[in-house]
Amino acid sequence: MVDHGRISLKGVNVFYGKNQVLKDISLNIPAHSITVIIGPSGCGKTTLLKCFNRLLDEVEEARVEGEILFDGQNIYAPEVDVTQVRKRMGLLSQKPQVLPMSIYENVAFGPRIHGLQNKKKIDHVVEKYLRLAGLWDEVKARLSEPASRLSIGQQQRLCLARGLAVEPEILLCDEPTSALDPQSSRNVEAQLLRLKENYTIVLVTHILRQARRLADYVAFLYLGELIEFGPASEVLTSPQDPRTRAYITGEIS
Amino acid sequence: MKKEGLAARVSGLSAFFPVVLVSAIFLAIFLKALPLLSLKSWSHLIFSSAWQPQKGEFGLWPFIIGTLSVTAVAFLLALPVSLFTALYLAEYAPNRARKMFLPAIDLLAGLPSVIYGMWGMLMVVPLVSKYLAPLFGTSSSGYCLLTAGVVLAVMIMPTIIHVSVEVLGSVPVSLKEAALALGATRFEVVRYVILKKARPGLLAACILGLARAFGETIAVLMVVGNVPEIPRSLFSPAYPIPALLANNYGEMLSIPGYESALNLAALILLLLVIIFSLLARLYLSRLIRRSV
Numbered sequence: 001m002v003d004h005g006r007i008s009l010k011g012v013n014v015f016y017g018k019n020q021v022l023k024d025i026s027l028n029i030p031a032h033s034i035t036v037i038i039g040p041s042g043c044g045k046t047t048l049l050k051c052f053n054r055l056l057d058e059v060e061e062a063r064v065e066g067e068i069l070f071d072g073q074n075i076y077a078p079e080v081d082v083t084q085v086r087k088r089m090g091l092l093s094q095k096p097q098v099l100p101m102s103i104y105e106n107v108a109f110g111p112r113i114h115g116l117q118n119k120k121k122i123d124h125v126v127e128k129y130l131r132l133a134g135l136w137d138e139v140k141a142r143l144s145e146p147a148s149r150l151s152i153g154q155q156q157r158l159c160l161a162r163g164l165a166v167e168p169e170i171l172l173c174d175e176p177t178s179a180l181d182p183q184s185s186r187n188v189e190a191q192l193l194r195l196k197e198n199y200t201i202v203l204v205t206h207i208l209r210q211a212r213r214l215a216d217y218v219a220f221l222y223l224g225e226l227i228e229f230g231p232a233s234e235v236l237t238s239p240q241d242p243r244t245r246a247y248i249t250g251e252i253s
Numbered sequence: 254m255k256k257e258g259l260a261a262r263v264s265g266l267s268a269f270f271p272v273v274l275v276s277a278i279f280l281a282i283f284l285k286a287l288p289l290l291s292l293k294s295w296s297h298l299i300f301s302s303a304w305q306p307q308k309g310e311f312g313l314w315p316f317i318i319g320t321l322s323v324t325a326v327a328f329l330l331a332l333p334v335s336l337f338t339a340l341y342l343a344e345y346a347p348n349r350a351r352k353m354f355l356p357a358i359d360l361l362a363g364l365p366s367v368i369y370g371m372w373g374m375l376m377v378v379p380l381v382s383k384y385l386a387p388l389f390g391t392s393s394s395g396y397c398l399l400t401a402g403v404v405l406a407v408m409i410m411p412t413i414i415h416v417s418v419e420v421l422g423s424v425p426v427s428l429k430e431a432a433l434a435l436g437a438t439r440f441e442v443v444r445y446v447i448l449k450k451a452r453p454g455l456l457a458a459c460i461l462g463l464a465r466a467f468g469e470t471i472a473v474l475m476v477v478g479n480v481p482e483i484p485r486s487l488f489s490p491a492y493p494i495p496a497l498l499a500n501n502y503g504e505m506l507s508i509p510g511y512e513s514a515l516n517l518a519a520l521i522l523l524l525l526v527i528i529f530s531l532l533a534r535l536y537l538s539r540l541i542r543r544s545v
Contacts, residue, residue, distance in 0.1 A: 055430050060348055087436030097431035100450045109445070110435040159431065166435050 006031040006170065006200045007052065012066035014047055014056065021047050023224045025066075029217070034192065034201040036211045036232070039221035040252055045204040048221065049172050052202065053089040054082050070170075087114060090163030090199075092176040096155035098147035099162075103139050106147045106158055110166035125165055133161035134191050153184025160191060171195065173203040177210065189214060208248065212236060220244045222252075279523065282516050289513035298517060304481040306505070311514035315481045317521060319491035322484055323473060324466045326402030331410045331462060336455070338410075339417030344443055355418065362411035370475030373404035378476055386488050393488035394478065401477035401491065405466055413462040420454030421447060453540045460533040467526050470495035494522040 007029040014022035022044045029035050037045050047056070054075060056062045067074045075085045087110075099106050107126045116122055126143070130136040135157040139150070147158055156176060163171065173192070177185035192201060192214060205211055211218060215232035220239070228235055228244045239245045246252045289298065289311060301312025342351050381403075382395030393399075424447050432442045448455075478490020479500060497518055506512045 053434055055433060058426075058430070058433065083436040083438055086434050089434070091431065091434035093427050093431060095427065097425065097428045099428070099432060099446055101445075109432075109437075113435070113437050113441050113445075162435065172434075 006071065007202075008067075008069045009051075010067040010069065012048075012051060012064065012068060014044070014051060014065075015063045016059070017061045021224050022051070025226045027219060027226060027229055029200065029202060031200045032196060032198070033216035034196050034203060034214050035217040035219060036215035037202065037204045037219045037221060038206065038208065038211050038247070040247065041206060043221045044224045045206075045221055046174055049174050049202065049204050052170070052172055053086045053091060055086075055091075057082060087166050088168050089170040089172055090160075090166065090168040092156070092160055092163060092171065092173040094175045095179045096152060096159045098150070098155050098158055101147065102144045103147045103150065103158060104143040106162050107165050110162060114166060129161040129165040130158075132164055132191075132195075133157045134187065135161055151184075153180050153187060156180055156184065156188055157191065160188070164195075169200060171199050171201045173201065175205055176203070177205075177207075185210075208236075220247060222247070279520075282520050282523070285516035286513055286520050289510050289517055292510065298514075299521070302483060306508050306511050306514070309510055311510060311517075313494075313514070313518055313521060315483050316492055316494045316497050316518055317525075318483050319477070320467070320493040320495070320522065320525065322398055323401045323405060323477060323491055323493050324463065326398060326487065327405035327409060327466045328459075328463055330402055330406035331413060331466075332459065334406075335410045335413035335458075335462070336417060339414045339421060339458075340443065342414070343418045343421035344439070344447065351418075355415070358411045358414050361407075362415065366408060366469060366472040367475075369404055369408050370472035373400055373472060373476040377403050381488070389488070391486070391488050394490070396476055396478035396490055397488050398477065398484045398491045399487040401473045401493075402487070404472050404476055405469055408469060408472060409462040409466050412465055413458050416458035416461055417451075417455055420451045420458060423454070424450045453537055456533070456537055456540065460530065460537070463533070464526065464530060467522070467529070468495060470499050474499055494518050498522075 007027075009025050009027045012022060012025040013020060025048065037048060039045050050056045050059075051064055051068060052075075056064055064076060066076075068076060070085070070088070073080070099109055101109070104126055107129055108122050111122060111125050116125065127136060127140075130139060135154060138154060139158075147155065150158060156179070160176075171192075176192075177188050180188065189210070192203070195201065196216075203214060211232070215236070217230065218232045218235040219229040220227045220235065220241075220243075222243050228239060228241050235244065236248060239248060243252070293311070298311060298313055299317065300314050301310070302314045303310040303312040304315060342354055346354070377400045378395035380395075381397065381400050382393050385399070386393035386395070428446065428450065429442055432446045433439075437445070473493055474496035477493065477496060479492050479496055480490040481492045481497075482489070484491040498515055501511075502515050
């Protein structure tokens with residue numbers, strides 16, 4: 001048995017009230033690679049991402065059916081501790097959301113709430129992940145400043161460092177460069193490409209060129225349905241479904 | 254271009270209006286208070302506890318302490334309840350509950366204060382005199398500092414709650430999600446992220462509540478006892494400045510110096526409110542500057 005899907009979705013339906021936004025999604029997301037979810041806006045990309053770390057739990061009218069298996073365990077099983085699920089998946093959102101505290105504390109926040117207290121160890125963790133996110137040299141002299149003083153691009157890399165500091169296995173990225181300038185976008189993309197060796201990355205984007213630059217696998221969502229999934233080279237260059245082709249050639253957006 | 258100039262000038266003048274009005278009120282009260290100030294020193298009038306208008310003794314200290322203590326008791330009672338209610342409504346309550354509670358709370362904010370006064374006399378006064386005071390081994394008529402504090406607390410809570418709910422609601426959902434995504438529990442998100450982000454706004458909510466508490470007159474006057482002494486305990490009567498003014502202004506003004514003394518009391522009340530709101534504003538702006 002080849003179990004290379006770290007996350008597998010089996011018949012996932014999501015409803016907002018009576019409105020079905022995801023329809024019977026089944027998908028295996030391979031480990032240590034970048035899976036890019038593309039599709040026109042409103043197709044359910046972000047919702048799909050929020051299923052993975054159960055952020056949909058916070059949306060009162062949202063209901064999830066089906067199974068999402070993470071290393072073989074259904075994360076929607078009743079006995080699952082949702083904070084543990086989330087700890088194993090880092091999130092990078094559209095706009096960087098720095099916590100209202102210092103640069104240092106932003107990175108230390110995750111490890112602290114999960115029980116790390118030793119000052120030296122926290123120092124070490126903060127430096128390690130700021131380096132991993134490619135931000136250390138820019139901020140090492142001003143770690144105690146409020147994180148909100150960083151530029152927006154730096155904030156996004158801080159969010160990356162903060163997410164990595166809880167030592168997740170998966171990184172969920174929701175259009176992580178949409179608020180950034182081209183230079184900062186390239187910077188974040190470069191970090192993601194470096195990180196895929198050790199992490200499984202799921203990235204939502206509406207920028208096809210970004211998908212081309214980053215994707216190992218591509219999933220195309222349209223009106224809540226998974227239309228096509230496969231290696232990037234296949235889906236992006238010779239799509240099987242006419243709807244995928246239409247999206248990639250820019251006929252639907 | 255010309256029209257714009259006119260609009261700017263008109264709105265500029267209107268902006269001046271409140272400033273002029275406040276200054277005029279201040280000046281009128283100050284001029285009325287002046288005769289007494291020429292007879293006795295500021296410090297004597299403020300710090301003396303002797304209030305015997307017939308004998309020409311106008312010590313305002315009991316009233317100042319009355320004002321401060323009623324406000325403090327009300328604020329200390331209202332603050333925790335309001336903040337927890339607001340937190341519940343903003344962070345934990347299902348949408349349906351929120352939609353039911355908020356209008357009800359707004360309704361409470363709009364009730365005439367005399368209704369609160371009557372509620373205090375009907376319910377809180379007996380409760381305090383029959384049950385609470387004996388529980389603490391003392392006796393009380395029920396018309397006391399504690400009763401006034403409770404009534405006033407209930408009156409300022411809707412304001413604090415409403416503003417706090419709005420403030421908490423303005424914390425971006427994606428910020429909460431960012432913290433949750435790190436594996437934080439709901440409580441940790443509230444404790445370390447939401448409360449921190451919302452702190453300046455919550456403080457502003459408290460200032461609004463406090464400002465209302467300082468000036469509230471009728472409801473307090475109905476239950477506070479109105480005895481011009483410094484209250485010895487929560488169960489003693491007090492006499493805050495607004496009650497003093499409402500009870501006496503316009504009557505017995507034939508007593509020499511009396512009107513002047515009441516005006517001085519009004520002036521002190523104004524100064525107290527202004528000093529408090531200035532301090533609060535100062536603190537608020539520092540808080541905002543630091544969090545930027």
